[in-house]
Amino acid sequence: MSLKSLSLRWRMTLLAVLLPLLFLMPVFLFLGQGLRTAYRDARLGKGEMITRQLGQAVNSVAPYISSIYDVPDLESYLRESIADQPEMVFSALVLDTGFVVYHSLPGLGGTYVSDLTHLDQEGPIKRVVWPYDEVYLVVQKFPLPGNEERFLYAVVAESVEMVEPSLISLLPVLIGMSVALLLVVMIQLFIRRWILTPLSQLAEGAAIVGAGDLAYEIPVQSSDEFGFLARSFNAMARRLQGLVTSLEQQVSERTRDLEKKSRQLEAVAFVSREVANIRSVPLLLEATVAAISRQFGYYHTGIFLIDDKREWAVLQAASSEGGQRMLSRRHRLRVGQQGIVGTVARTGKAHIALDVGVDAVWFDNPDLPDTHSEIGLPLKDLEGQVIGILDVQSAETQAFSPEDIETLQLLADQLSIVLRNARLFESTQSALSQLEDLQWSYSREGWARIMNQGRPSAYEYDSVSVQPVLPLPAPRILSDGAFPRQMVMADGAVALVEPMRYRDQTIGLVALSDPQRVWTEEEEGLVQSVAEQIGIALENARLFEEAQNTARQQALMSEVLQTTARVRDPARALREITGILARGLGMAVGIFTFPRPDATEVQLQAFILPDGESLLPEGELYPLPPDLQIFFRGLEKPELGKMLPVLGESPLGEVYNLKQVLYVAIRTAATHEGFLVLLQRQDDALLDPETRSLARNLAGQVAMMLANMHLLEETQRRAERERTINDLMAQVRASVLLTSVARGITAELGKALHATKVTLRFNPPANENE
Secondary structure (H helix, E strand, O other): OHHOOHHHHHHHHHHHHHHHHHHHHHHHHHHHHHHHHHHHHHHHHHHHHHHHHOOOOOOOOHHHHOOOOOOOOOOHHHHHHHOOOOOOOEEEEEEOOOOOEEOOOHHHHHOOOOOHHHOOOOOOEEEEOOOOEEEHHHHHHHEEEEEEEEEEEEEEEHHHHHOOOOHHOOOHHHHHHHHHHHHEEEHHHHHHHHHHHHHHHHHHHHHHHHHOOOOOOOOOOOOHHHHHHHHHHHHHHHHHHHHHHHHHHHHHHHHHHHHHHHHHHHHHHHHHHHHHHHHHHHHHHHHHHHHHHHHHOOOOEEEEEEEEOOOOOEEEOOHHHHHHHHOOOOOOOOOOOOHHHHHHHOOOOOOOOOOOOHHOOOOOOOOOOOOOOOEEEEEEOOOOOEEEEEEEEEEOOOOOHHHHHHHHHHHHHHHHHHHHHHHHHHHHHHHHHHHHHHHHOOOOOOHHHHOOOOOOEEEOOOOOOEOOOOOOOHHHHHHOOOOOOEEEEEEOEEEEEEEEEEEEEEEEEEEOOOOHHHHHHHHHHHHHHHHHHHHHHHHHHHHHHHHHHHHHHHHHHHHHHHHHHOOOOHHHHHHHHHHHHHHHHOHHHHHEOOOOOOEEEEEEEEEEEEOOOOOOOOOEEEEHHHHHHHHHHHHOEEEEEOOHHHHOOOOHHOOOOOOOEEEEEEOOOOEEEEEEEEOOOOOOOOOHHHHHHHHHHHHHHHHHHHHHHHHHHHHHHHHHHHHHHHHHHHHHHHHHOOOHHHHHHHHHHHHHOOOOOOOOOOOOOOOOOO
């Protein structure tokens, strides 16, 4: 029963008596609890005194004894300490393990009592101890004689019923309640006589009016406050009777409006929620048109999107049966030419037809025969360009109020944002996917290049050292990433194989073998974490190594380019470039050129070792066997071939691998200038594709340098010939004697052409008659 259901008499009684009593009740309870605590402390004080005296007695003789059993009359003291004291249940000396050294009951001495363990708590301990009921344990802790590292506990048990009697704490409460009951009776008599009788008449009249009889008037029998209250109540009833009639009609109208507005706002909220939950544009559009038709009660809702050529508005989602048929045949309307949708797509402005029968641009769609009102709202992107149209149709005329249009426009704006975000999300996901594919492709190519370098692909630690070994056969389910780990047989023992992954791609395997071990889930999880960190570390090391190689190659290429730009003498430039390549690649490098396009011998420009030593005399010509002539004339990309005869005569075979000689053509699109020779040391790995590509690029730079120098020489020769011709023509014009002209021309031609003999002969013209 709540306070509001009580009569005024009882509420006044509560206010006058029971409410103050409620405030005093905690005081009574506190006094009772204090009385109970004081009584308990007094009772427990006897046990504390006994345990303290027992501890002092043991501690006083502890230095002179080697065991607790050496203390005389200790068991009899325990029995006498609780004699004639009914609240004392037992006393005992107990070890921390629950072993009872002495007990007031002889039969329990030398036994283990599990209820007497864990006695290190502060204050009295409330516990059930077998074979007794619930007791208070008063404990005194002191070192065990003969073994100061352990402790002995003096325990006195007192009955809970005698230490804490339940009635002693209720005594102040019972006294307070008796006084309150007497006051309640006295106040009830006073309130009934002077207050309740007048109020009961007012209450009766209020109940009649409250039941709906607004014409009832409460009789006024006095001029005091109760009479004033009766007159005021009658006036209020008359005013209420006039208001109720008008309010009922207003409430009914407002309820309908609020319900409609609530449904519309629910549709807006639905679209807002779906924006965060649905990433697929088609699903979002379908959910939106369904929500608009359901919450607004419209006949048809459709969403059109403009195609890429901006020629057609294509239907993407529809809520009605006719709209579904339109979707099945891929319904579309030409922009700017067909219906309200086409007009909105062209103008970018909303179009409202409250009566389609009188609208100039309305399109009569046979799939939607019941349409009488239609509204088209544009969906725009950030630049204000129309990307779609929200088309809403109703079976009633004048179906769209200003509030409806405002809400639909809000929905259209939200749809525009959704479409922009969805397209941005799709493009971002596509770019991210392409970037991840490109990154993994680059990583895969990098690891393929490393494997092609002939490096060891597996290492093993045998508790002594790390050695390269043959790789284990990798289970396909691990390489494909189907399972995180697998147990395989390796050398007759079971090995735990965990894939090393980087960005969800497997780049290697870690295998751990221990015939005596059973791998736990915790250890397998640790191995997985370590394998993931190893995968990241290996990928970082590979990237760092590639960055170093790239930097070294760029520096080498830059030094070659600087040399070609700085040195104009071809022989000197080729010699310096040979030294640069030998130092940068760490190999023996030679450059051979063809003296003439059809030459059958090659000229050595330079052959230099990594330490800078020149091995063979520069400028020498070496004949080529026919097979090597065919090989070098057809050489286009770096290839391994047999060694040149001149290399076989040198001491290079002691250090360098003459069976694997890399030849790189020095050629342009028009000319074949010569070739590079690269020799590796005996213990070096095979030439990787990167080194071959670098050598090819460097050879291309050398070919361009030679071509430029040849072009410069040709230009200089032509300029020299032009000067010679000009000088000869000047001599001809300056001389009048034919003999002098012939002599001068013959001498100048010999000097210009470096000829040993020049002959000038005249051929007189033939006779016309002959």
